[in-house]
Amino acid sequence: MSLLDDLNTTGGGWHMPGATKWKRLRAKKVMDRYSGELTGExxxxxxxxxxxxxxxxxxSMRTPDALREETTSTAYLTSPELSLDVMPGDRIKAMPDDGRCWEVSGYPSRDANAFTSWQPTVEIPLSEYRG
Structure with a gap:
């Protein structure tokens, strides 16, 4: 029996027992009172x-200068939920809140195996800016 056979007998999903809870935040669009278009967040x-x-x-990189210090951190968040609705500009926070707020810095990757078309996870690039 192969790994793919084993996954298919358990429902075909990729199980991540070490996964934790997260929440995606997406700003609601707000109508601009001058133009009447949905441009604000x-x-x-x-x-x-x-x-x-x-x-x-x-x-993570710290950049000090005369006026302020800024720290930029990057990370990847991997989820087994392939239909996850995440887009660049969304914000991601841990549950329970650990005080960090990540911004989705690029399009999520839903790579597939070229031989089997199997897609185990979605990978989300994140950045955090402080300072």
Whole structure:
């Protein structure tokens, strides 16, 4: 029996027992009072979507200058939920809140195996800016 056979007998999904809870925040669009178009963003009342995933920190860099210090961190969040609705510009927070707020910095990757078309996870690139 191969690994793929074993996965297919358990429902075909990829199980991540070490995954933790996360929430995706997406700003609601706000109508601009001058143009009448939906151009603004309301982060005070965002749309929230809860999901499971596992964070892998990539790098962190501190940039001091005369006026302030800024720290930029990057990470990847891997989730077994392939239909997860995440887009660049969304914000991601841990549940329970650990004080960090990540921004989705690129399009999520839903890579597939070229030989079997199997897609085990979605990988979300994240960045955090402080300072």
């Amino acid at each position: 309301d982060w005070d009342h965002p749309d929230v979507l809860e999901f499971n995933g596992s964070l892998a920190s990539s790098s």
